[in-house]
Amino acid sequence: MKGLFWANIKKRPTRTIVSIFAVALSVIMVLLFEGLTNGLIKDSAQRTKNTRADLFFQPPGSSLLFALNNATMPYKIKDKLLAVNGIKYVSPMIHQFNKKTFSLIFGIEPNSFNQVSDNGLVIINGRLFKNPYECIVDDIYQKSHHIKLGDKIKVLNHKFTIVGIFRSGIGARIMVPLKTLQDLTDSHNKVSIFYIKCDSKKDIEKVYNYLKNTPPFKGYTVTRAADIYKLMTSSLPGLEEFTIVLISISVIISFFVILLTMYTTISERTREIGILKSLGASNFYIISMILKEAFALTFIGLGTGIGATFLIVKFLHKIHPSLIIDIQLKWIFIIIVLAIFSGIFGAFYPAIKAARQDPVEALTFE
């Protein structure tokens, strides 16, 4: 049985390799997408959390993916927030996504940012920005882009001089003066978010409820730091739908590739199936033989896909060290289950067709 199994797998090496690659490709597609989204969200959430802010205050209906929001809140809300009982510090910011560098940029006021983050912004080389077109970058950004102090980077089509390197893990990888970012985004005296530090941990819930229910803050989006990751993943517009579509495409690719492979296989092996039937092989025997072959192709495809995904991740990390790709075990498990399901299901019709072949017709097949 094993001999025939491997002989059949090896019979058409090109077809076998193409099938394996097709399954692997769908695995890579899902794992990389999930890894990238999870990585970006998790990293973003973690760095936001590391700012040590207790609450985040945003315009009504805002996304927790901060970079998706425009700066629409008046800067002066800061004073109203500071007047709320239990709030100690407020740091206004603009979060901006830089398409060119595929990175997040924070427009900050260094003083209030350091107040909220308990001096979490640690400059390890250089200094904080003092002038409008100066910026600071984190050490990962510096390493991945091989830059040094005094170099210039382009942010929103404007050149900024790098004056400081800060320890990574907090906020964004690039930080510029809030005022400059307001000017560049035509958001004078506007901000996209306020980071809030409460007097103590016990005040967080009280302040949160107050902001949620008391005018003029009522209607604004308020998020606890503790909820940030969960809310980020659930509030990313279309993420869930896109994931479902992507997984469906992946399952359909695997299904059809295996279906086509096994269908052509059994068509070529009609005579062989006739011989097996003449030897007394049952329908179950023939079905299980075809399904085992499909399972092997799917399994090898899965292994190749998972292995290739990790190699691609390694390669991406080499060329983009700042890129966070978080491939979760959960998704590996999901893709294994789905690929096996689609592989077996794809082989089922050819297997039934093979088992139902008339033995005499099969034996006379040329």
Next chain:
Amino acid sequence: MDINSRELSVGNIVVVKNVTKIYKVGKVDTPALRGINLKVKKGEFLAIMGPSGCGKTTLLHLVGGLLTPTSGKIYVDGYDITRLKDRDRTNLRREKIGFIFQRYNLFPGISVRQNLELAKHIKKDEDGEGFLEDVINMLGLREKLEHKPLEISGGEQLRVAIARAVIGKPSIILADEPTGSLDSHSSQIVLEMLRNLNLKYNQTIVMITHNSDAAAYAHRIVKMKDGQIEDKDKGAIYSFEHQSLFTF
């Protein structure tokens, strides 16, 4: 077990009663067998001869349970195979019947040994190792076990097909023109082997052949013409004196 009729009680392993087979090709009915009656005794070596298209292979496929007759009854080792479900006919093929095809029908991608092991696996023949080894030696296949079928000669391929057919010690071996594509010397060797199997293991063999020299190895020759058995009263031809115990 279906019946235990009088025919079976006198040692007939195959009984074919009034069997007809009509192939439908579109709206056209093509009769292949027209009321065949045939009995084969246990341990008999029977040759069926006849011109091409006379229905020999159809008869063999019917006895082997690969086809079902249009009418009539076929008993194989006590089973009325015309009443068996597909699954039961498969079981019957597995347990009671061994096929030898003219084109040998070996699996070309695997070795001789793997071909034999595959048959052993399908036939669930767990305790036939000694018997198989014996057959391998008897058929002179020991040196060829690791070769693939296309790496050995036609005569050797046929010997592998014979070895595969006897795995599981089936009640009956059905051979469809086994020596059809061999030269006379190779044919002779293979036919000697079939006769030895028949003698040593009391193996019932039904062999289709065009060749009267090959048929001469059988205990009895049945001639067919136009889907019928020709002149059945003259069907008893005994090639070997010591096996003349068969009477029909």
